[in-house]
Each structure stands twice: as structure tokens, then as C-alpha cells.
Amino acid sequence: MNDTPENNPLPADPEAAALRLLPDCLAQPEGERERWLSRRCPDRPDVRSRVVELLAAERESVNFLEEGPVVTIGPDRRGERLGPWRLDEEIAIGGMSRVYRSQRADGAYDQVAAVKLFDAAHLDRDAAGRFAAERRILAALDHPGIARVIDGGETEDGTPFVVMEYVRGEPINRYCERHGVSLPGRLQLIQSVCDALEVAHRRGIVHRDIKAGNVLIDEAGQPRLIDFGIAKILEHAGLEPLDLPRTRAGAQMLTPEYASPEHLRGESVSTSSDVYSLGVLLYELVTGTRPHQVAGLSPAEMERTVCSTIPLDPSTLIARRKSPPPEGLRPAGRLKRQLRGDIDRIIMTAMRLEAGDRYPSAGALAEDIERHLSGKAVRARGASKLYRAGRFVSRHRLGVAAAAAVFVLLSGALVVVELQRDRARSEAERAEAATQFLTEMIQRADPFENADSPSLAGALKLAVADIGNRFADQPALEADMRYAIGYALQNLGEVEPAREQLERALTLRERVGDDVDRAEVHDGLAIVAWWESDFDRGAEHFEHARALLEGESGERADILRVNVLANWAAMLIDAGDNVHSETLADQALSLSEPVEGVSPETRAAIWSTLATARDGLGRSEEALAAFEVTLDIQREATGEMHPSFAIVLNNLALLYYSMDRLEEALAAMERSVAIRRETLGESHPQTATALFNLARLQTLDGQLEAAEENARLALQVAENGYAAGHPRIGKAHEALAIVLQGSGRADEAMQHARAARTIYAGAAGVDPAWIEAIDELIAELADPGGSAPAT
């Protein structure tokens, strides 16, 4: 901030003075504002009270002037009569229609209605017929939560119109904001909307344009859906409601922020599309932010954003965002905890990209909300880490060969089988039966053996059906197989089937296994919960496993004990609990020392967790020491020419950098790049990451030419390796911008900074901190030298 307000005398005019103070006052945290004001102008009570008034208005006016103006040409129809209806006052205007509040003028009875007139040329006979048929269907829809269609037709000049029940109310988002509605209150409102929708859906009627503006809360506090099915009428009338707005200001016809992927793609719209839009609305109501930021994007970019990106979980958004949550949902910390788990899962399930993955009906969504409100477990799976990862893979399927996956899975499964043999569980044929079973499974998964089933996960799921019969009288073996398959499925991102198999394995082992067997399954179940970011449930399973292992001896128990603690500590890093993570990692280390069977990979992973936790706790020197140990172990296990070694070096370099030890940071990063180039190849995305990290370090070191060369190479690699619009490409632009800024080429730098900004804004799930950082860079570039803060 270059102009400190204290040096600036306030204008004498109280109104001007209040306006001068207001922006700076808004920059203060909400609880501090009044104190700030009395400090800022102790002797101007009139100005202070005006600012307080404006602050109150600020909270109410969040949607005011948000949409740009619309200018209409056409006859002014006020006072006109359409059949028995007299048009009184224009109450809304949109891209394709105008709405008048109207009065029944034939004296038959006293009724107010909303008449919607469409901007359409004359309807031909076919269109008019469909228009009438559609109106009749809608008119039969009678539910207190839905504004009814009463009448309709064409004006004398051929303009189609629909007469609807007039609802006095305000949009649900503004209602919640103004009344500070609590979280359960918001959920219940959506539940009521679901109930109304369900009735319509059962009759095959889809709303098609669910958004905050179409869900009004009436004077009794009940939600009412307006404009039901109107979008379809438009379509039948040949009015192309899918004609997307060209600029951000004109999102009039279809609101892309709420529209489902299939709707944006122009495919057929179903009840499931309404479920998606409801998910978006619920997301907005519980966070105050719509999941997709599409402002300023072209239609193609909008489509790409909505169709291919998964927004942040609501709780993650709240955790990362700086601004406070909506009124009634504060403070942010509590809201985050309330959303995490059930509500995240409910919303992300409603918003699944594929219609078939969403709730099967609005009623099912309402039921899950009910389960949550009454403290029962919800059905939803949400968008787990693996779902996100899986989406990424499916969009970059190019080289993800089935063969590779088969190999990875089978080596895992066969290791399990070997372990069983080591355990010397008497029957030799058990191992043989298992091996044979696995072999058949592989053949199913192998596209050359079985053209119908190229997917490994699919083959595993098929295999599952056989297990019951195959191992009917061998419960111990059945449990082993279910555990192995469950664990493998978990690795493939099939979280739900994985959980099912692991739970069945647990049930069997409750009967025929020992405590170590059961602990093993709990470890697996904990990892499943971890993938779903359900850290609480994960901790429960780890806790369970640890308790079961207590007092158990033997190498298998010893190894498992270490693994449980190592996994648990790593999960806690994800959960943001560095303190607890460090404690557990320490325990894992001391337990692992005497146990020979603990693999070097496990030991390296523990040290790496320890380093990350310490770094997170601000203890850089100790983190450094832990990384050194990680490097030693990793070197011993795999040698230096291995991607895992490069990852450790990369993290080490970033730590050095944060400690201002540039030279060492550079050396480590250069080595990491060299290893990745050698082992992963020039065009691997991981190589790009390391390249742009290196370029940034080189810039700081003044090696501008080398930095630019690497940054350009990184951008090229990222553009080849990721789909257009991927945030990693943005990162590469950003790195290049920073390098160019360092070389004093602000114009070129600005181009890349803007490119990065565009990509971040267009990609959902981008950490808001990235956008803040790029905005700062853009501001610096726009104002070189000027008031740039010294950092």
C-alpha cells in the first residue's frame, strides 16, 4: 500500500469522507471495522455512522448490479390485454423473454399472475402445436413447491406467452444471505426443492434451468420453483435456448454456471441434469461461491471447464479461501469441519460429471440429506482423490496402456499370494488354487485374451463374483482373496468395490482369522477412507489396527505395525496435522529399526513424511536432516537413477530455497532434472515440473539465459504433456513470466502471466492461492518499480 490513509486528510463533506473511508474499512476483518473507524476519524461521528450504514448496505447488496444492463426493443406492452389478463408492470427481463405482473381483468375472480412473453418471431403451425402441448403438460403439474402454469397462447402479433402463478419471494441465495440461515436450514430448503422436483420428475418433466434465481423463497419461507420446463417450451418453439451468451455480461438464456456437462454439450437433458444443477446450487449455498468460475470465458472454454474439471470439495474451498463464509455459516473453521465428509460427498455426488454416477433421482438426494441431518451415514461417495485422479487419467488416456496396469496389479496380488505361502498356512493347494484363480483373472483382463474386457478393474470386479463359489468351503482363503482384490481395487481407484471386498474379508477373518489378519484389513480400510479424504474414519481404522496388533509378536505383526504407523503419519500430512504426523512417524521409525523385513521403500517414505511434517512445523534444519536420510535410504534401495530419488531431490531443493540456501537448492534441482530426463524422458510432465522449478531458481541466481531456456522448454513439455487448459500449463507460463520479469522484459512477461491467469480462472479446482499469486505478479508487472513492496 503506497498511500497510507493516515497521511491523507479526509474531505470536509461527510458523504465524500465516508466514501473515501469505506474501501479501506472493507479491507479490515469484519470484527475490527468499528474499532478501525474510531481510530481513523475519532472526531467525525457523523462520518462514522454513515460508514456503518454503508457497511450494512454492503452486506445486503452482494448481487446488486452484478448483471449488466439489457436493452430491449419492442412494443411497450404495459396496459395491454391478453385474453383475460391485463399486463401491469414489467418485473423481469431476460435474454429471450420479458415478464409482466398481470391482473385478471375480466372480473371473473381476483388473481395476480406472471405473464412471460417470448422474444420470438411468429410460430409456425408445428411449433404452435408443440408449444400448446407442452403447456398442457406443465399445467397439470400441481405441487405447492412449484409455481403453476395457468394459461398461455399467442398475442395478436403472434408472440407466444405463458401465464404462470405469481410468486412473491426472493432468490434462495439472497434469502439465505439476508436471514443468515444456518447450515441445516440451508440443507432443509434444498430438501424441499428436491421433494417438488421429484414429483415433476416422476411425470417425466425436467426443469432444465435450476438456479438460484429460479428458486424463490416465498413469504412463508417455503421454496417455490419458478419457470418449470420453460426452457423446453422455448426449445419447442424453435428458440434455441442453448445459444450461449457471447460475453460474460450476458449469461441470460442458460446459466452456464449451473448447467450440467451434458446440457452444455448440447446433448439430451434428463432429470439427472436437474440433480446436477441442484448440486451446484447447494454448493453455492453452503460456501457462498459457485463451483465453476466461468466469468470471462468463451463458450468453448466454459464447456471445457464444466465438462472436464471437478471443483474443489466445499470444505477444501472454505479451508483455502481467505474471505469469510456467508452470514449464518461462520466461522470458517467450524464450517469446514461441518462440510468435510458427508456434505462434501453429497454435493460432489450430485455434481458428478457422468449423469449415471449422480444420485438416481432428486428424491435420493433428499434422502441422503435426511440421513446426514439425522446423523446416519450417507450413501454418497463424492469426488475422492482417486476419482479426481481417475478423471485425469481418462482424459490423458493416450499411453496409459492396459498392459502396464495389469503388470502393476498382478505383481501386487502375487506378492500377497507369496506371503500367504510364507505364512505356511498348511494347505499347499491353497496357494495353488489362488494362483490359478489369479491367472484366470489376468486372462480376463488381458485385451489379447479377452477382447470384451479390456479394463483391469472390470476384470477384478468380475472375479469378485466368482470368489464365493470358488472358495465356498475355504473361508480363510476366501478372506485372503477378497483382501488381495480389495487392496488392488483400491489402488485402481475403485473405492466402493474395494471397500466392499475389504469389509467382507474383515467379516470372514472375524470368524477364521487372527488379530494380525484383522489388523491388516483395517489398514486397507483406513487407506480407502484416506483416498476419500475421510480422515476421521481413516484414523478410526488405523487406531483399530494398532489396538489389534498390541502384544502380537512375529515378523508379520512387526512389519504391519510399522506400515500402519507409516501410512497413518502420511495421511495426517494430507489432513494438515503435522504435529500428530511427526509423532507417529517417529514411533514408526523406532519400531522399524529392529525389524529386518521392513522394506527400504517404507523406511524412505517414513523419513520423507518426517521431513515434510518438520518443514510444515517450521523446523527447517531438522527437516533437512530428515531429507538427507531419505536420500541415503532411497539411494541404497533404488540407486540414484530412479524417479523416486528425483522426487526426494526436488523436495529437498524446495526446502533449501525456502531456507535461502540458493546454491544448494540449485545443485539439488539440477540433479533432479538430470535424473528425470534420463529415467522418464524429455517429454514427461514430471520433467516439466522439475524444469520450471529449476528455471525459477536460476532466475533468482541471475542465470537468466539458462533460466529462460529451461522455462521455455518446460512450457513446451507441459503443452505437449497436458490437455489444453490444464493448470500445470498455467504454472509453466507463470514460471516463464517470472523469468522474463527478472530479465526486465515486462511486456513479454505480462503476456505469459495473463495466459497463466486465464488458465487458472478457467480450470476448476485451482488453489485460490495460485490466483492470488498470479494477480500479484500481474500487478507488479503493470507497475514496475512503482509501489512494488520490498520482499
Add this chain to the structure above:
Amino acid sequence: MAAQAGDITQVLKRWSQGDRTAGDELMNRVYAQLRQIAQIRLSGERPDHTLQPTALVHEAWLKIVQGEAVPWQDRVHFIAVAARAMRQIIIDNGRRQRASKRQMPDTPTLLLQAAGQADQSVDLMALDQALERLEALDERQARVVELRYFGGLTTDEIAQVMDVSTATINRCWRAARSWLYLELGARAEPESGA
């Protein structure tokens, strides 16, 4: 046509360097261009039609540059000028509409209204007058409203034009919006009976 693009770039450059005559020249050109586009649109194929001024502004820009590569900053500066022109056009039309309402009931007129829900709609004439009052109190805030509402510029772009940080623009926007909210709320109904 390429000459025209180069031309406008020159004028924009002069204008952004503070040349006031360039500003007037630009304003006249943009105004003419916008009116022309609006006229074509309004006399177009459909009997009823709605227009988004911000879309018109964008279209005018595309027409003027004719596909020439022009530094992106020029677009933002252009739109900054166009926002004022657009506001002018809308208000001029509004005045004409009010004047002619009684005399020529059958002629299509421009209906001016902001989009959105009924209770959210804005009387553009009242908004224009309120903006003038705001200008006298705090010029910067009034300018932010003009650029955002009539020009359709994003906060980032406004920050570029006005050469301050995005955060500052955001706060100015929120402040101005609160003030206008009270101002228009208090003065909503005086002419609705006309």
C-alpha cells in the same frame, strides 16, 4: 481496413498517454460505431429483440480492429472508452423514449431495464443520475462502476486501466455498489406513474 486498425491503435496510444484530444476523437468514433451496430441490430430480423450493451462493446472492438493483431492492452483501453459511450447511448435513448411515449404509442421504443429478478431491476436513468452524484463525491469509484457495469470489464481489466491493484478495485466496487444501493433504494419510485 487494416489501416483503420493501425489508426485506432495510434489514437489509443495517444489517449493512454494523456492526450485529451485523442480521448475526444476516440469517444466520437466509438460512439458512432456503437450506434451503427445497435441500429443494425435493432432494425434486424426479429420484431422483439434484447441487446446486451457489453456484447455490443465487444463487437465494436472486433469491427474496429478487423482481425489485426493489436496489443491486448489496447482492447482494455478501448473498452474503457466504449463504456462511457455506451452509457451515453443508453441514456440518450432513454430520454427519447420518455419524451415520445405519449405521442407515438405504436412505434417500437427502446425499453431500458437491467436484467435479473423483478426486485433487482434497476432504473437505468436513475442509475445514471446517481452515478453523476457519485462522480462528484468520489470520481474513482464512479469510474469503476461505469467500466464494470456499462463496459463489462472484469475487475482485473479495470485494475489494468486504472493502474491500481485488483484488490483495490474490488473494494472500490463494493463500496460504490453499497452507496448506489442505498441511493437507488431511497429514490426508486418517483417517476413510475408517468
